Amino acid sequence: MPQRDHSETDVLPPCGRPTVRRGRPRAEAAVAAERVVAAGGRRATVGVVLGTGMGGLVERLADAWTMPGVETGWLARSTATGHAGRIASGTVDGVPVVMLQGRVHGYEGFPPEMLTRGVELLAALGVRRLLVTNASGGLRPTMTSGELVILSDHIDLVRKPWGDALEPCPAAAGDIHAACYDPALGERAFVAARRAGVIARRGVYAFLSGPSYETRAEYRMLRRIEADVVGMSTVPEIVAAGRLGLEVVACSVVTNVARPDAPEHTDAEDVCRLAADAADGVWAILRELVQDAGPPAAPAAND
Numbered sequence: 001m002p003q004r005d006h007s008e009t010d011v012l013p014p015c016g017r018p019t020v021r022r023g024r025p026r027a028e029a030a031v032a033a034e035r036v037v038a039a040g041g042r043r044a045t046v047g048v049v050l051g052t053g054m055g056g057l058v059e060r061l062a063d064a065w066t067m068p069g070v071e072t073g074w075l076a077r078s079t080a081t082g083h084a085g086r087i088a089s090g091t092v093d094g095v096p097v098v099m100l101q102g103r104v105h106g107y108e109g110f111p112p113e114m115l116t117r118g119v120e121l122l123a124a125l126g127v128r129r130l131l132v133t134n135a136s137g138g139l140r141p142t143m144t145s146g147e148l149v150i151l152s153d154h155i156d157l158v159r160k161p162w163g164d165a166l167e168p169c170p171a172a173a174g175d176i177h178a179a180c181y182d183p184a185l186g187e188r189a190f191v192a193a194r195r196a197g198v199i200a201r202r203g204v205y206a207f208l209s210g211p212s213y214e215t216r217a218e219y220r221m222l223r224r225i226e227a228d229v230v231g232m233s234t235v236p237e238i239v240a241a242g243r244l245g246l247e248v249v250a251c252s253v254v255t256n257v258a259r260p261d262a263p264e265h266t267d268a269e270d271v272c273r274l275a276a277d278a279a280d281g282v283w284a285i286l287r288e289l290v291q292d293a294g295p296p297a298a299p300a301a302n303d
């Protein structure tokens with residue numbers, strides 16, 4: 001598969017967005033990447049952001065290495081349940097992979113520029129292909145807890161300038177918001193999950209700021225605007241990854257199904273437990289994505 005280059009302006013393949021202004025990770029991300037490598041972490045082509053409850057996937061890496069994210073001098077400490085805040089690397093089927101075990105969220109008080117730091121660090125470590133995972137509320141009545149939704153697009157109901165901290169300059173007014181979910185890779189992820197015996201479908205993610213789960217009226221509204229799942233993360237990372245030119249697959253684990261007329265209690269502990277139970281499907285997707293990922297991107301000239 002041809003690798004995308006990392007030029008600043010590019011015409012991107014068929015995912016509904018003609019042109020985006022390309023960006024690079026900030027210089028501090030490159031310094032943090034050097035720190036990771038000096039401490040024993042690997043450069044890798046494939047990166048993973050492990051969302052709520054999915055941190056256990058680090059234990060499936062061969063030759064696993066981890067370090068606290070804050071020791072990179074670049075990543076912030078997460079305060080959310082189920083987000084360990086470590087960076088990990090190792091191999092999957094012999095292919096180097098780097099993982100962020102947890103993320104930070106806007107509802108923890110972090111500004112937009114901090115929500116994209118993890119993805120910038122992954123790109124600075126050579127990542128070209130990114131798997132972003134999260135826990136979400138399912139909005140279709142036919143959904144069941146534990147199923148996977150491979151995102152085909154998102155509805156950003158928070159709408160902040162997510163990719164603007166990247167070098168060299170902010171997106172201009174009128175730029176296409178760089179949500180790019182690689183359709184061919186998404187299809188492969190979907191097939192891989194189903195092959196692993198996991199219930200999976202394609203769908204649209206609605207991004208709300210949280211931190212509380214939605215009201216019944218909000219769940220009804222989200223169904224009307226044709227969202228399939230709802231959550232409080234991921235979109236800032238996807239937008240930044242799009243501007244960094246990464247191939248992106250995003251996978252949501254449905255941890256509760258919104259039935260506005262028969263509401264059930266959901267708490268963060270349930271969400272973590274159900275997300276952890278979905279690890280086999282996410283792992284099957286990752287094994288599919290490492291297959292033809294190619295070598296890591298070379299460090300940028302300003303690194």
Ligand code: HPA
Pocket residue numbers: 135136137138212213214230231232255256258271
């Ligand atoms: N809403 C928002 N975020 C979530 C939910 C939800 O119902 N479940 C897991 N993350």
